[in-house]
Amino acid sequence: MRPHDFDRGVALPAGLTVAAVSKAADYIERSLADLTDIYFDQANLFSGLVGGFGARALDSHSVYEKHRHRDTAAQRFPDLRRRGSPDPPAPRDSLESKASIRAWQLQAHYDHAGWYVVWRYLVDPTETYEPGRPVIVWRIDIAFLEQSDWKYEGSGASSAGGGRxxxxxxxxxxxxxxxxxxxxxxxxVLRGGKPVPANGDRRPPP
DNA sequence: CCCCGAAACGTTGAGCCTCA
DNA sequence: TGAGGCTCAACGTTTCGGGG
Incomplete structure (x- = not known):
């Protein structure tokens, strides 16, 4: 990772360190470098892997760990809990790992309060950013989100059709x-809502 | 006792709208 | 005019639990 691109002024969950976050992001980039064909085949699945690998890395590199016991279906949140926290963990001890290629948007199936770490990444098959690294984590958001930060998004999914x-x-x-x-x-930098090289060409001619 | 639907998990793509 | 906001459709996997 690029050490000077970390901001040590951002509030983190208790016990979580910048070093652990950096190791986790590096783990994501290295582990998924050989699996980018999945991204081009089914991007949503690949993002699921990114989030999962992030959780796995934090489990081994930080005081946050994946829960060892399977909870009831409605209580599977969160991905990670602070080591030694009660069960179920309080929101302050909960850490959810998410991944996205989107610049800002975040969706979930729940509106749980807790800490969220979002791995904003891109796939760079030409390895323009880093030789040997086709997967680049370009921003990591860590925030404590309240239930009120979420809004319900309905669905027309039913036996008549519809997906999500x-x-x-x-x-x-x-x-x-x-x-x-x-x-x-x-x-x-963000341009057109997408991450692009900061030193790239300006807007292409019409 | 097995099977299968419901519900939990993980997302992207696309289109339209608002507002500075 | 572009960045950000909002909404909804589509897709894939795993687990639980009740009915046949």
Missing amino acids: TETFGLIKPAARLKGCAVYARSDV
Whole structure:
């Protein structure tokens, strides 16, 4: 990772360190480098892997661990809990690992309060950013989200058709996550809502 | 006692709207 | 005019629990 792109002023969950977050992001980039064909085949599945690998890395590199005992179906949140916290953990001891290629938006099936770490990543098959690293984590958001930060998003899914079930969306994610980027690569900027090289060409001619 | 639907988990793509 | 906000459709996996 790029040490100077970490912001040590961002509030983190108790016991979580910048070093642990950095190791986890590095683990994601290295572990998934050979699996980018999955991304081009089914991007949503690949993002699921990114989130899962992030949780796995934090489990081994931080005081946050995956729960060892399977809870009842409605209580599977969170991905990680602070070591030694009661069961079920309080929101302050809960840490959910999410991944996305989107710049800001965040969706979940629940509106649970707790700490969230979001691995914002891109797939760079030409390895323009880092030789040997086709998967790049370009920003890491860490925030404590209240239940009131989420809004319900209905669905028309039924036996008559439709795909997804009900979800919750983070309200005004760009505003809500302002100041929550513990890591942000300075060589990546948002243009057209997508991450692009900061030193890339300006807007292409019409 | 097995099977299968419901419900939990993980997301992206696309379109339209608002507002500075 | 573009960035951000909002909404909804589509997709894939795993676990639970009740009915046949």
